[in-house]
């Protein structure tokens with residue numbers, strides 16, 4: 001029997017050391033299956049493992065598209081080894097911190113676009129709330145809740161192709177007030193933005209703009225026909241040129257090929273986005289994607305890990321669909337991801353905040369909040 005090699009993981013708390021030792025052992029046992037991932041154009045050499053990929057990334061190198069695809073194609077039994085290797089990269093850049101985000105659907109439904117995954121689109125029959133942009137007091141109350149829940153960032157979201165003048169004015173007015181009172185970072189998700197709109201958001205104090213690519217360029221026309229992938233990329237460029245951080249990710253499990261997920265990951269890394277939310281499709285009844293086959297928890301974990309390898313130093317968030325698809329494996333996702341939404345999503349329920357706090361502390365991880373002290377006893 002081959003002796004188990006000591007693997008030096010970064011210094012971590014006790015529970016994590018146990019986790020790493022377990023994964024180290026698992027990796028040794030599984031190394032033969034790692035050598036030849038099925039249905040992939042890339043093969044890892046017999047001497048190599050996912051750990052070798054992590055070593056390369058930690059040394060400043062990168063993985064190839066073929067290697068990224070091999071991670072998605074890997075057998076489920078490789079998942080522990082993939083996560084262990086991905087955790088090394090996550091720990092190097094983010095330690096054991098978890099950043100929490102709080103979503104506020106400031107305007108719901110009524111969207112003229114036809115994004116097939118979205119319950120708020122014009123082609124959706126899903127019974128979602130429909131309202132125009134909320135009043136100041138409601139937006140401030142949501143900010144108070146975000147701060148109370150230990151969120152670092154308040155994500156102000158509207159359903160729209162892009163913001164109209166009234167919506168721009170409302171955002172320009174509320175953002176300085178929220179920042180001054182609650183010390184929250186502000187991420188605005190307002191749809192397509194012109195250069196001028198991006199500059200106005202920067203001027204009023206918006207730190208970051210979320211605008212997801214959602215899928216690959218080649219898959220995009222299958223999920224939306226009212227705007228293009230290029231439109232979305234241009235908005236991200238406008239955001240970047242205005243001096244704000246870019247938050248952009250996607251939705252996996254929409255019937256795309258694995259190559260599409262890889263392509264999106266590389267596009268996001270190359271665009272220089274700071275934060276990558278990865279949603280796992282919640283195929284809501286009444287949307288065109290209703291009935292889409294659910295992605296398995298194991299495949300979702302492989303995809304999350306692949307994003308960590310491709311974009312090692314970017315914030316990686318497990319976004320919508322986390323509870324539905326990862327279920328009891330949610331904690332494992334945090335070995336590669338370093339961020340979560342706490343509370344509900346735009347039109348679907350999340351698990352109770354206390355369940356998230358418990359999961360994070362049970363892992364031995366720490367919440368990085370906006371407040372000096374984050375009370376976890378809710």
Ligand code: SF4
Nearest residue numbers: 111113115118121159
């Ligand atoms: S633009 Fe946004 S709100 Fe409108 S349909 Fe697409 S995803 Fe939904």
